Amino acid sequence: MAATRLVSTILCLLLLFSSTTAKKIPSRRREPCKQMVLYFHDIIYNGKNAKNATSAIVGAPAWGNKTILAGQNHFGNIVVFDDPITLDNNLHSNPVGRAQGFYLYDRKDYFTAWLGFSFFFNSTNWHRGTLTFAGADPLNKTRDISVIGGTGDFFMARGIATLMTDAVEGEVYFRLQVDIKLYECW
Amino acid sequence: MAATRLVSTILCLLLLFSSTTAKKIPSRRREPCKQMVLYFHDIIYNGKNAKNATSAIVGAPAWGNKTILAGQNHFGNIVVFDDPITLDNNLHSNPVGRAQGFYLYDRKDYFTAWLGFSFFFNSTNWHRGTLTFAGADPLNKTRDISVIGGTGDFFMARGIATLMTDAVEGEVYFRLQVDIKLYECW
């Protein structure tokens, strides 16, 4: 009888415990399931560099044009890009993919941008698939944007990407370091 | 022996129960883990209000220009914005952040828009971080768009934002009420 009572107690406790865990999603850990650091390189078309340019101004405000980024901190410029992605910070390294999409400058009184783009990987010895990013870029030293989806090797991924401007050469070239931390991996 | 049989039965039942819960993600509740109501204020550049404008037309169809929203329900206009966010509906309240991104008008026969933007919070006494939004805006009384990601205080957030046009003054000013319900909080 003592054994039976003990068993009943265990049963009650465990059912209680089980029903508690069943009701709520386990709290999620803020440790990335995947992390990688990549670079991409943007060469803006300026009317003279058609051969090398990887991006072009395609939208401009009333006071702007398509070959020079507009005054007032480029407010209103939309730039479309297809930039090489490299594993180190060398423009001439073998690209592992292309960064494709757009950015726009959205503030008059200082530099801020908004980005929507994908990393498209098509590498036989690295990765295949895409990661898609969106978010505000306050152009601080580092800034976080969202990884909003993935396909292929990055099926259904979500996470955070920390951007850092790694180099700027006038208004023609810049290089971004992208520290990608995925927190949802399938 | 009776106690042992009872224990075996409990064991079987519990293993069955545990393996069932292990196989499927617990069904998720449609109750927000965070909710907030915010306002943002858009003052479109019209060629005369450069000082106050917070947005500008940067894309226009063949029949449009950059200082007046195009005919045919503004079809084809892209507007880039950096708008103040306030906790109440007063344009002159102290902003808690900036709404940054773009909207575009995508239909000839009546007003519809598509939005991609972020709320960028940089407040010492409210929140720091971003929420990023995307979605179709049929310009009904209320309409839902998606919260597709977050950073900082809104790390990895997802949810739904219900937009309501709270005021319109001609084609120069509008104010949106944004009722944000997050269903994924980390």
Next chain:
Amino acid sequence: MAATRLVSTILCLLLLFSSTTAKKIPSRRREPCKQMVLYFHDIIYNGKNAKNATSAIVGAPAWGNKTILAGQNHFGNIVVFDDPITLDNNLHSNPVGRAQGFYLYDRKDYFTAWLGFSFFFNSTNWHRGTLTFAGADPLNKTRDISVIGGTGDFFMARGIATLMTDAVEGEVYFRLQVDIKLYECW
């Protein structure tokens, strides 16, 4: 006593098992919780088809204009669209919704695009709500983009959409088949 020892052993094992499952999110299955195949139809404004056009060029590079897609694989063109969605591949079938948003061409040396758009469903006998998509489109035979959010009947949905160009007529009409697989349904 034997029964009590047995019970203790079971208790330990089950607690161990339960605490293991409580700590990690159950691994997720790559089986869609919802799948559907839809079509949408894009008729680009070319200066002569204002009545039928469902999309228009609104951004162009320095060498482009708003009525003809630019040379160099349309690099730099942004197109805004509001296209009918049908359940089969017939442009004249009764639409169940509208595909609204934009695409842009982002590469000089061959066709690649980037898309941000929503499916807006407002059907009394099919679905109501939205799905929002974003991603790179390499314009291969099939290509995957991300479903980054949903509202209404598709509350909080996420998934993958496989695009296939189903028909092209010159530079005026194309039809995309969209095979949507949702992996997160609420």
